[in-house]
Amino acid sequence: MPDEGLGRVRPERNEIDMNATTPLAPFSTLAEFREILAAAPDCDQAARDAAEARNDRLTKPPRSLGRLDDLAIWLSGWQGTPKPAVDNPQISVFAGNHGVTQRGVSAYPAEVTEQMVLNFQAGGAAINQIARSVGARLTVHAIDLDRPTADFTQGPAMTEAECVAALAVGWNALLAGTDLLVAGEMGIGNTTAAAAIATALFGGEPRDWVGRGTGVDESGMSRKAEAIAEGLAANPVASEDPLEALRCLGGREIAAMAGIIARARVERVPVILDGFICTAAAAVLAKAVPGAIDHAQAGHQSAEAAHRNMLLRLELDPILTLGMRLGEASGAGVAIGVVRAAAACQSGMASFAEAGVTG
Numbered sequence: 001m002p003d004e005g006l007g008r009v010r011p012e013r014n015e016i017d018m019n020a021t022t023p024l025a026p027f028s029t030l031a032e033f034r035e036i037l038a039a040a041p042d043c044d045q046a047a048r049d050a051a052e053a054r055n056d057r058l059t060k061p062p063r064s065l066g067r068l069d070d071l072a073i074w075l076s077g078w079q080g081t082p083k084p085a086v087d088n089p090q091i092s093v094f095a096g097n098h099g100v101t102q103r104g105v106s107a108y109p110a111e112v113t114e115q116m117v118l119n120f121q122a123g124g125a126a127i128n129q130i131a132r133s134v135g136a137r138l139t140v141h142a143i144d145l146d147r148p149t150a151d152f153t154q155g156p157a158m159t160e161a162e163c164v165a166a167l168a169v170g171w172n173a174l175l176a177g178t179d180l181l182v183a184g185e186m187g188i189g190n191t192t193a194a195a196a197i198a199t200a201l202f203g204g205e206p207r208d209w210v211g212r213g214t215g216v217d218e219s220g221m222s223r224k225a226e227a228i229a230e231g232l233a234a235n236p237v238a239s240e241d242p243l244e245a246l247r248c249l250g251g252r253e254i255a256a257m258a259g260i261i262a263r264a265r266v267e268r269v270p271v272i273l274d275g276f277i278c279t280a281a282a283a284v285l286a287k288a289v290p291g292a293i294d295h296a297q298a299g300h301q302s303a304e305a306a307h308r309n310m311l312l313r314l315e316l317d318p319i320l321t322l323g324m325r326l327g328e329a330s331g332a333g334v335a336i337g338v339v340r341a342a343a344a345c346q347s348g349m350a351s352f353a354e355a356g357v358t359g
């Protein structure tokens with residue numbers, strides 16, 4: 001990874017795709033995408049069983065590493081080995097623009113999305129520093145930033161072709177050799193899109209799912225809830241089909257996160273989810289296909305108010321709770337260090353027999 005000597009690490013230039021065109025993918029409709037996801041193999045149960053047996057023999061009271069033991073066994077199942085490793089973690093950040101920003105739903109203007117992509121490129125964002133600190137390869141994918149999605153209060157945010165193209169950007173972004181994947185996002189207005197998806201998937205009132213995002217005040221919260229109510233009324237199909245919720249209410253970066261998380265499921269690559277928007281992308285998959293996010297752990301619980309509720313609905317237990325509310329894959333990026341420690345203990349510790357310790 002190039003280092004500018006300023007303590008900054010930027011992604012390789014050719015990994016910043018400022019104007020992605022439709023890449024090839026094995027699906028050309030949402031129905032085909034769902035079928036491929038539904039056919040994904042489960043984890044390697046034999047490797048998981050072997051990992052549990054190995055874990056019980058390591059020089060510690062049984063399960064005394066708590067969540068680390070759980071993470072190690074989970075990793076083992078998806079990596080297909082009782083000795084898992086986090087040698088080659090990948091962080092991919094997807095960026096998209098949202099038509100719903102014209103409803104005054106963010107504390108920042110839409111042009112910040114592209115400006116932040118340039119900041120990622122220059123190595124100046126939080127995620128650049130976090131990726132470096134955990135030794136992760138960072139890729140950034142700006143998806144049609146000059147073509148915001150349609151304002152979902154007026155009709156579907158995306159056509160099926162647009163949604164499929166964004167899914168394909170994510171699908172094709174998984175790098176060979178990645179042993180742990182983190183997906184994240186940049187898109188001004190996307191806490192409103194994610195809250196709209198959550199309302200469609202889980203029900204309840206828009207108010208239950210909106211939060212302050214980049215820091216809107218009470219009237220901003222009301223504008224978010226109103227936009228979501230109008231979006232649900234304008235897109236009735238969104239409440240009936242999870243992938244339609246993604247298409248009608250989501251955005252390109254949310255679809256791309258869903259695409260790479262799905263690809264990881266098919267390739268049996270373990271995933272750490274980031275905050276509110278990333279979890280909404282995962283929720284679409286979980287609702288579309290049972291078991292679709294069995295390969296994923298929640299990296300953290302965001303300070304975005306409704307994230308806790310979304311994690312509860314998905315039966316996900318966050319690894320960290322640090323009061324973060326940034327996105328960009330930042331919370332999940334930090335959690336890579338925890339997951340790596342879990343893998344190191346599972347794979348590197350001596351057994352009672354090896355160490356001559358009385359068990």
Ligand SMILES: Cc1cc2ncn([C@H]3O[C@H](COP(=O)(O)O)[C@@H](O)[C@H]3O)c2cc1C
Pocket residue numbers: 105106107108112116185186187188189190191192212213214215216326327328
């Ligand atoms: C400078 C800046 C950097 C960011 N990095 C992530 N986000 C986060 O904030 C946005 C969502 O919040 P909302 O729905 O309120 O617009 C997303 O881009 C998300 O990634 C940022 C936001 C800003 C302003």
Ligand SMILES: O=C(O)c1cccnc1
Pocket residue numbers: 191212213214274275276277278302303304307324325326327328
């Ligand atoms: O939870 C997140 O990831 C989040 C929260 C607020 C703004 N952007 C991202």
